Amino acid sequence: MKFKELAIKNPGDLYFGTAPNPVKTPRGLVIGGGNIYPELNFTLPEMSINKTDYSAVLKQYREIVTGALDHAVHLYSDGIVLELETLIEMTQIPQMGIDIVKIMNEICEENFIKHGLKSEIRLTPNDLREFERPPKQRTTKLIEPMMELFERGALAGGNLLSIESTGGKEISDDALMMCDIKQFIFSQAVLGVRDMEMLWGKIVAIAKKTATIPGGDTACGFGNTAMVLAEKKYIPKVFAAVARIATVVRTLVAVEQGAKGPDKDCGYEGPFLKAITGIPISMEGKTSACAHLSPLGNVAAACADLWSNESVQNVKLLAGMAPTVYYEQLQYDTRLMNEAIKGGKQDILQLQKLFVNSDTFYDPQAFILSPKSVIEISKEIVKGENYIDATKRGCLKGLELIENAIMEGTLLRDEKEDVWIEMLKSDIASIPENESDFVELILPTIDQSKVILSEYGL
Amino acid sequence: MKFKELAIKNPGDLYFGTAPNPVKTPRGLVIGGGNIYPELNFTLPEMSINKTDYSAVLKQYREIVTGALDHAVHLYSDGIVLELETLIEMTQIPQMGIDIVKIMNEICEENFIKHGLKSEIRLTPNDLREFERPPKQRTTKLIEPMMELFERGALAGGNLLSIESTGGKEISDDALMMCDIKQFIFSQAVLGVRDMEMLWGKIVAIAKKTATIPGGDTACGFGNTAMVLAEKKYIPKVFAAVARIATVVRTLVAVEQGAKGPDKDCGYEGPFLKAITGIPISMEGKTSACAHLSPLGNVAAACADLWSNESVQNVKLLAGMAPTVYYEQLQYDTRLMNEAIKGGKQDILQLQKLFVNSDTFYDPQAFILSPKSVIEISKEIVKGENYIDATKRGCLKGLELIENAIMEGTLLRDEKEDVWIEMLKSDIASIPENESDFVELILPTIDQSKVILSEYGL
C-alpha cells in the first residue's frame, strides 16, 4: 500500500469536474481540470465479426464516430472522450483493433482541425486470458496480442490506455453466487492485487514508450457483476455494497504502478480512487441505463470527471443511431454540471447534494458512494497495513456506516437483508491480515482446479 | 381569447412540479401538486400490425408496461404516467386501442393494489382526418372511430384524454418548408384555432360523460416539425423559435374549451400554457433524445410537471427493453427535481437556473423557453384582441427578446440567420389582425386544392 494519506481529505472537496491531479491530453482536454466531459461508449449491433466482412465492422465504427462527433459540433461540445472497448476478436487479431483506432482517430483529428472539437480516444483491449480455464495469468501466450494492441493502438491514436482486467475472477464468480465474502475478498485483495501489479507494470511501460496516458482499470467483472446480481434480486444489496468496497484496493494498484487516470467507467470504485490518489475518474449513472440498470443513477455523478453511458449498440432509434442519441443525453447531463461549475463551489456542492440525497436513502450501494461515505471509508482503507487489512477496514467501515444510517432512518431498511449485515461483519472480521494465513484459510473452501496460484506468484 | 391575465405572473413562480391548478387522478397522482412524475412513452418495434396476429400486438404492450412498472416498484417510484399514443390501426379499429388500454389498466391496477404504485394512463388516439387529402376536418366519417376510442377507451381506464390534432397542417407543412411565417401563422391562429374549438368541445364532453380528465393537445406536427427541420439545418433556428410561439394560441384553445391538463408532451408550447392558464404540463427534454434530437435538453425541464421521453420502440438494449431503460432515466431525472422540491423554493430555483442557463445561450429555441422569456411573451399574448393579434404580439415579442439577447451577447449569434430576423419581423407586422382580411391575404398565396376552408367554418 503506497498511499498512506488521502489526496482529498474532506467530503466538501470531493466533487465533479475537478481532481487534484488533472490529466491533459494531446488534443487539449484537461480531465479533472474544472470541467466534466462526456465519455461515449458504444458497441456493435447483433452481427458476427467473423462472418461479416472486415470492412463492414470498420464501417460500423466509422458511422458511430462520425455521427457522434457531428452532433458534438452541433451541440457546441467543449470536449468528448470516445472509448473503444474492444470485442474479443479485435484483441485476438490486434490489427483489427488498430484499424478501428485509426479510423476513429482520423475522424477526431478532422473535427479538431475543422471545428476545434477536442476529442480523445480511450483504448481498452479486453483481457483475453480468461479464455483459458483455469487461466494462466502470467505464462499464457494470450498476453502478447493484448500488449501488441496496447502498443500499436497507442501509436495509432489511442491516447488513453485502459483495461478491465480479470485477475481473481476464477474465485470471485462463485464467491458472488454463494455470497461468500471471505472468498470474494481473497479474489480481490490477494489475487486481484497481485495480478494488477504484474499487468499494470507492463501497461505503464507501454504508455511511457508510446508517450500516451496510462488511464486506469475497473473492477467491472467484480463490483458491477455484484450490482447486476443484486438488481436481479439474486444477492443482497448490502453484499453488493460491501463487495464494491472490496474492489477498491485491486483497482488502486494500477495507480500505484503509475496509472494517471481517468480510471475506467464501469466500476464504481472510482470515487474512492479519486479521494485516495487525486486522479480524475470516469463514472456512469442514469445515462448508462442502456447498458445496465442500477440503483445509483444520480449519486454516481457526485464526483465524476468524465460521464459515461457504459455501452450502447449501434442500433437505430426513432431519432437516429443510438450512440448519437446517448451522446446527446450525456452532453445535456454534463452541460448541467458545467453550468454549476461556472457558478463556483457553492453551486457545485448544491447540485451535488441533490445528486447524492436523491439516491442514498434507497440503497446501500448508493449510500456508500456519497462523498461523506467515500471519504470515511477511504480514510480507513489507507490506514491498512497491507491490502488485506486495508480491504477489511474499508468493508467494516462501510458496514458500520450502513448500520448507523439504517438506525438513524437515513437508509431504507430491508428486513430480508438484516441477517446479512451480521454475517458479513463476522465473516470479514475473521479474515487473517497475513496473506499466507489467508491463503491457507481459503484454499480448502474453493474448487482448486479452477485456479493456478503460481500464476499469481503464490 | 378567454384568458386576459396570466395565472403565473412572475418568472420566479414558474417552476417544475407545481401548477396553480393541479390535477388529481383516480389512482392518487396529483400532477402539478408539488411533485414531478415521469411520463413514459413507447411504441411498437418494427412490425406490421396488420400482418402480425392481434395477440402479438397486445403482447408487446403487456411486456412494455409490465417491465416498466416492475422497475418502477423496484426504484421506489412515487408515481408514473403511461401514455398510449396509438398507431393508426388502433384508432381505425377502436377495439384494438381499447384492448390495449384494458391490458395496461389491468397491470396498473395490479401494481396499485399489490405495491401501492400510483400510475395513470394517458390515452392519445391519433388524428385520422389527415388520411383524406384535402382533409374534411368536420364532415369526415373518420371522426367517428376517434371519438369511439376516446369514449370506450376512457371507460377502459384511459383516464387522461389527449390528442395531437392536425387542423391546419394542410397549410403549415409547406409554410415550414418555404419558411413563410404568414402562412404558418394562418395555419395556427386561424385554421388551428377553429379546428381546436370544434374538436376539443367534443373531447371535453366525452371526458364529462366518462368522468375522466381532458388533458390537452400539442402542436407537435407544427412546432416540433419546425424543430426537427431546424436540427437538420433545413430551416433557420430563429424561424423554428418563432413558429413555436405561433403554436401557443391553437393549443390554448383546448384549455378554453375545458381541458384541465396535463397538456401533452411533444410540443414545447406547454410553458406558455402553464403561465397563462395555470394547468400542469408535460415536457420532454434530454431523455427524449431517443425520439428526436433537440437543442433544449435541459431548459425543457424548467417548469415541467410530467417529464417524458416522447417515444421509444420496444427494442432490446444491453440492459433490457428500451422502455424500461428509458423509464429508469426519467426516474432519476425526476428524483433529482423532486429532491430540489424537498429543499424548498430556493433549491428549486437554483436547479432551474442551471437547467435554463445551460441551454439558453446556444439556441433561440431554447432561449424563448426560459421562464423569463415565457412570462414576457405570454404577457403579450394575453393582451391580444383576438387569436391573430395575440399570435403576432407573442411572435414579435419573442423576436425582440432574441434580438436583444444577441446584442447583449447572452444568445449566440449565427450570422446566417441575421437576415431572417428582419424578414420575420416585417412579415409578421404585415399580417392584418382581422380574420377575414387575413384569409384574403393568404388565399392567393397557397395551393387552394389542398385545403377546404368550409371545413373550418370559414
Added chain:
Amino acid sequence: MNELLEKIELCIEFGKINNAAVYPPNMRGQDGADELTKQALEEGISPDDVLNKALIPGMDKVGQKFSENKIFVPQMLMSAKAMSSAMKHIQPFFKSGQVKQKGTFIIGTVSGDLHDIGKNLVAMMIEGSGWKVIDLGVDVKSEQYIEALKENPGGAVGLSALLTTTMVNMEQIVIDIKSFSENAKVLIGGAPVNTDFCQRIGADYYSPDPQGAVAYLNSLAV
C-alpha cells in the same frame, strides 16, 4: 463560356424564377430563369447545352451549398422553382428525343404512412439534378408503384416510411416491385430505416438524405 448560360446558371443558383419574382431582393427587376432560357433557345443554343451547362450545374451548386449548411431549404426551393420555370421550355425537346433526361424516378410514401415532408424534399432535389420525377404522394400501395413503372419502363423507385409499423410494408412493396421487374432499382429512406434493413428486404440503396439518393441515382445514369 456563353454569357447567357452563365446568367441562367446564376438564376438557378440564387432562385430567380422570372422577371416578376421579388426573390432574391438583389436581382429584382431582372430577367429570370424563365425568360433567359427562352431567349437562349431562341438564340439557337441547344437545349442540351442549356440543361447540362446551365441548369444542372446551377442546381449542383445549390445542392453543394445545401450540403454544407450554407443555405436553407426555402432557398433551395426557390432554386428548384427557377429550375422548373426553365424546364418548361426544355420539355418539348425531351419528347422529341432531342435531349435525354437522366431517367425517371418514381417516389411515394408507403401505404399506411402519411409523413411526406422528407419525401417531398427528396423528390425536389432529385428533380433538380435532372431526373424526371413522378411523385405518387402518400399512402402508396404496391400496385401504384407498379402502374407507374409500367408507364415509365426503366424507372427507379423511391420508398419513404417514417413509422416502425409501415417500414414493414416496404418489404412487401419491394418484393412486389422486384417480381414485376427484377431490374428496377429501389431506393428507401425515412427515419426508422437504415442500411441493414435495406439489405434485409432486398432493396438496392438506402440514403439518410436527399444528397445520397442523388449521388446514387446519378451513378446509375452514367
Added chain:
Amino acid sequence: MNELLEKIELCIEFGKINNAAVYPPNMRGQDGADELTKQALEEGISPDDVLNKALIPGMDKVGQKFSENKIFVPQMLMSAKAMSSAMKHIQPFFKSGQVKQKGTFIIGTVSGDLHDIGKNLVAMMIEGSGWKVIDLGVDVKSEQYIEALKENPGGAVGLSALLTTTMVNMEQIVIDIKSFSENAKVLIGGAPVNTDFCQRIGADYYSPDPQGAVAYLNSLAV
C-alpha cells in the same frame, strides 16, 4: 403423508445438506437430506416417492420463494446442494430404470462467449426441478452440443449468449443442431437475446430467466 418424506422436503427447502453442515443455523446437529434419504430408502420407501414427494416438491418451494424474491441465490444454492446429496442415493435407480428422470438438458455458453454466471444459474435450477443436466461450459461449439445429444438422445439443449457478437453464433448452432436432430428442442437465453430473435433463428423457446426455462421444460416432460 410420511413424516420422513416431510423431513426430507424441509431439508431441501432450507438447504440442510447433511448432519455435518452448519447451514442453516437452526438445523445444526440434525440429520440432513443425505442421511434422511438413505434412511428412507432403507425403510423401503420407493425411490420414486422420495424423488416426487419430497425432493422435487422441496425444490419447487425453493423455486417459488426465489421467484417471489423471498430468498437469494446462495440460499437456493444450498438447497441445490442438499438435493444433490439426496440424488446420489436415487441415482442407481435411474440406471436400473426403476425411476424415470424428466429428461436430459444439455447447456452451454456459445462459442466466443465466456459469460457463464447466468448459464450456471439456469443449469442449477433445471437440475433442481428433476432434470439430468449436462453442462458443457463456455465457448461451446456446435459439435460439442451435437456430441452430447448423441450421447443423450431426446435431450433438450440450452444456449446462452451475452454478447451481441456471439448471439449470432446461436443461429448457426441452432441450424446445426436441428439438422442433426430435427426434433431436439432448443432453448436460448442471455441479456441481448429475446423472443423475436428466438423465432427468427428457429429456436424453440426463449426465457429471460431460469424459472421460465423450468416451466417450459416441465411442459415438455408431461
